[in-house]
Amino acid sequence: MKQTPTFNPARALKLDEIGQWDIETDVAIVGFGGAGSCAAIEAAKAGASVHVFEAFSAAGGSTALSGGEVYLGGSGGTAVQKKLGFADSTANLFNYLMMQHAPQGDEAKIRAYAEGAAKHFDWLVAQGVPFKESFLDERVVEPMTDDCLIYSGNEKAWPEVDHCKPVPRGHAVQLEGMGAGAVLMQHLEQAALAAGAHAYYDCRALCLIVDDEGEVVGLVVRQDGREMAVRARAGVVLCAGGFVMNEDMVRRYAPKLLRGNYPIGNPGDTGAGIQMGLSVGGVAVNMHEGFFTLPFYPPSTLTYGIIVNDKGQRFINEDAYHGRVGTDIIAQNSERFYFIVDVDAYGSYEELNFINADVVATGDSVEELERELGLPEQTLVETLTSYNRFAEKGEDPLFHKQPEWLRPLTSPLVALDVTPGRGAYYSYFTLGGLDTLPGGEVLRTDGSIVPGLYAAGRTAAGVPRRGRGYNSGISVGDATFSGRQAGIAATERARRDR
């Protein structure tokens, strides 16, 4: 390699800046996480030579840190859904995902996902990923048992419940306890290596290499302090995760996420993959969006409570998915937020909770609680009087919380402070990335393709596009699914060009 000043993912090198190729391959993959491993498996199985470059010492990325929940269904149901008697049509899954991600959902990607999700489940099983044939009928972020199927989004909440048949689609990889993403990645890494992919660990991708026509022909990687030029005959697949760990990028593109206190991801989520795509004319979309959550259940009993703003008013059905609740909290014009619960619910909260919200007031009556919270007179009183009157009849005419979660809130009452920035746990990650076709081809602003460049997982703007419409399992589902599509598309290009 010729001497170059500095390497920067935001600046691609020209072919004439490269002296010689150090590594040659058909498909070069940046990042050995969920998307990268699946791209590698498909490309290697289709006969391409595949090299995967991973910045850290092991494969995994955020996928290995995840709960290992995968959002799947359609085609009559996955094998597990069918076995447990949950029929799920492709149209039902498509309509649900469109509803979740409108108006910015990518219809072509959602359609491909809805049509392919049940088969994707079979494919994961074929890679050795274990799923138990069991259903956990509890409101949990992820199973703490080794169970598989859960309702992991807004399927049973309003307004979705009025438009789409509720079906549980969160498929958790089998592991007793939380964090089954590690098991998922163990199998995907092994499958990629067994298929013949060459893995380079502690090997960071620094920038892309383009020819005079703007085609991506390779990349520069660094291992043990040595830069190497990698020629990728068919293409480079960017699977480098999102940008949640790059505070400057989050501040620039999605500043609202900084109201959370826990960016979740791995240290490699620096946005380098997105910057590489931009450096060769790719366009990034949906960059303002993110998953932003207050994971308030378990205990599910908190769902019987109400969430109010600094005007003592409700603004959401509390049986909505925790990510929607978090997202709607930061969308409010309000300085403070409280979860109001009765002593029963508070008892279970004390036993187990993930949000660590402080008790800021208690009251033997609503009036007392209202005073202690410093809310405008009669606001909370009116909210609770009306809420209780309808809850008694199993109704919530304002926000349509479903009857199973409606019961009058009786004193004594407890208020938990869930104001962002005051200690309660709010986590977030990014949902913006490179604009791609369903096959992973990276697009320019004018809709043309950047030849030789693909992106998948959180480096691309995929199926999950909205914090309000996020469901547990859709990011790992999308990352693994889109990684496969990109691996297949790059290999087809290799075949065409041979």
Ligand SMILES: Cc1cc2nc3c(=O)[nH]c(=O)nc-3n(C[C@H](O)[C@H](O)[C@H](O)COP(=O)(O)OP(=O)(O)OC[C@H]3O[C@@H](n4cnc5c(N)ncnc54)[C@H](O)[C@@H]3O)c2cc1C
């Ligand atoms: C704690 C936690 C729990 C979660 N639980 C779930 C869940 O249960 N279900 C769900 O759907 N989503 C979940 N998510 C989100 C989900 O895990 C991620 O959004 C998704 O796995 C991202 O997959 P990916 O393939 O795009 O990226 P990753 O799996 O993060 O892979 C990207 C890889 O690229 C590497 N990389 C980055 N830059 C470079 C570079 N320049 N050169 C070489 N390598 C590079 C990284 O080191 C990493 O290994 C969770 C996230 C966290 C943090």
